[in-house]
Amino acid sequence: MQDKEVFDELKTILVSRLKFDPRRAADVVQSTPLPKGVEGSIGLDSLDFIELSIAIEERFGVVVDESENLSAHFASFDTLSRFVAGRLRAA
Amino acid sequence: MPQLQRREVVITGVGVVNAAIVGASPALGAWLREPRPAARSGAGGARPAVRLPEATLAGLIDPDEARRLARVCQLTIAAARFAVAEAGLDPAAGLGLVVGSELGDFTSTIAFADGYLARGPAGLSPLLFPNTVMNTMAATTAIAVAARELTLTLNVPTVAGELAIARATAAVASGRADAVLAGGVDELDPLVAEMLDALGDDGVRGEGATFLVLEAERVARARGARVLGRIAGAAWRSLPARPWGVGRHVASRAIAEALAQAGRQAPDWLYVSASGDATRDAWESRVLSAALGSRRVPSVSLAALIGHHAGLGALHVAAAAWTARVGLLPAIGGGAERVAGGGLVHGLGRGGGHVAVMVEAA
């Protein structure tokens, strides 16, 4: 799966799992930051990130192990898409 | 037994969100002058129900916030904000919170279970999980209004709203809190309605939230707050009955205690729960007759117009404060009766929990 396909799936997850309004989700671009408190981000907090990681596990079969330090991967849609696509290629 | 020296407790803010009334005291007062039933819908099962239009909440909570709030939490926060804004309160000075609810967040509980049943462990939603515990309305509202003192969620049959007001009054009267935001909230849910139908639970069902800011009178006046009314007495007791049953005893210690605290022999008018559950309503009538003797005391219930839900008990207290101020008791079908003096808000639940709150002008 390409980064772009992963990105599109993540936007679907924004609506289905994270309860974002579809128009808000459509506005998101690759460079949009994820975590709350970052300028221009979609404002995800710790609970959102747990929901997101379960959704990623369900949709892509990629297990997000919270014992690793993954904050760099969850910085933006771009970094997250590349992380997931990379794990899929390695599988 | 010796009672603690009680402080005077006043109401400084009101917030109401239901199908008939949205806003603070002015919105409530406008509706009480011409009380009209809100539109009914079929969302309450076989019984008539009064559901809040979707657009109402969309207008009260912004989308970023709403994303993370269950509907019943949105109702609570919207009403809470109206009340806190009207009171002009600075929560940094210390604010408690008491939420009464009969059903909590049933919608999220069902959705959480459905996620697992449809898709196994991966179908579980961490975002939904905190809503499966009934304190979710209090937890989210405490964050929204910065309430950092005592936070309580009370679950009792029928009278959760009245009980929240009585409990908050005790907190302020005893000197343990200077300001407490208190009220009731419930949400309509189709599966709940189906189960209530199966129980033969009668009456119009409603949903919504009503919250009041209660403060120590001296503290409220010192900061120049507008006082909307005084809670002259409040108590909760139990009458003997089987669980969720209707009993035969009629001597209400709650009414006696509330009157004693208010220094009164009897109320001049009443707001009563009269939820439309016929056997329960009959019991309440007998209890009130026993307390009031042969006097004819004007009384009203807003349950048929707005639908029974935990918010209604708190709404009755807010309405009682309005009645004490303007001297009018709303009449179902429009118009009002002229009254004077102080009134009693009474709630009697299946199982025998009963609450009495004496309200007067301040």
Added chain:
Amino acid sequence: MRRVLVTGLGAVSPFGAGVKTYWAGLAAGTCAIRPLSLIDATGFRCRIAAEVPDVGAGSARRSRADRLALGAAAEALEDAGLGAADRASAALVVGAVGGGMLEAESWYWARARGERLPRWAASLRAMLPAAHAEALAHRLRLGGPRHTVVTACSSGAVALAEAAELIADGVVDIAVAGGVDAVTRMCFMGFNALKLLDPEPCRPFDRDRRGMSIGEGAAFVVLEAAEHARARGVRPHAELAGHGTTTDAYHVTAPQPEGEGMARAMRAALVAGGVAPDAIGYVNAHGTATPQNDRIEARAIAQVFGAGRPLVSSTKSMIGHTMAAAGSLEAVATILALTHETIPPTATLLTPDPEVEFDCVPRVARELAVEHAISNSFGFGGQNITLLFRRA
């Protein structure tokens, strides 16, 4: 304000029925966290919990949680020797979260499979947190004011504080108060989904702790105005000398990172009891064994008491996190520590966390007579409470 004494104790714990059984397990440092049997744990990372071995008492038509509550409350009333007249005026405050959810789930799961169960299993009323208070009041003939508090993991302790206020304010002379929760699928699945559960028995305050263990049970106490207890000639277990209740108002699941709300609750309890920090010999911690809670709680305890003393231990190392029962089961553990002059251990603590600046009584109970002890319960949504107990 009137002094509030504890004159009756009752418990149904993962060790079994009765206070004696409960204390025997605590004093021995036994861990009761074992493979789940009540619900199907297939597909979940964590498959263990501290279940009550034999719920016994009561009709099979009652919910498991109702039966746990009845067992514990009946024992407390018996222990206090309360007669009919005292029971008729006694207040009742119950801390509850799950209610009869376990049975409601069985019904809902069957419904999803297209099966049918008897109507009683679908009872909405049995499911609600308020159900226990209705059942207890009726069965045990408790006729005073009653209500149910739902404050997540602190419910059981908040129930005791509510009851104490009714007595202190002169509303009643006697109150029955406690908390109860049975294992439920919702709770088990939810904490699994939040990744807060350790697949092995939890290790509070351990450097290598990985999360909570779920438990179930019930504990009730009889609280009584001091003069009333004296007139009855009953010997109290301890005095409930004060409590402090605060709210983080920070996040729905995560605690405020500096432990600000926790520290405020502890300080408020001390002020209410007129006790200085150095008079506290033992802290029964909330101690869930999540990396976050224990770190923040330890920091809060240090803020209030300074580093090094008092002794701190977590009962959850032995009985898991019993949800709405936790506050009351752990209050009973704290009272028993005072009366037995023995501090229960953190039974599963192997490698103390260097960031925790306290002796957490690893593995073995410690004989020590203390005058005052506190019990902390910090619920989801930042619902914090500290109960302060004084030797009778």
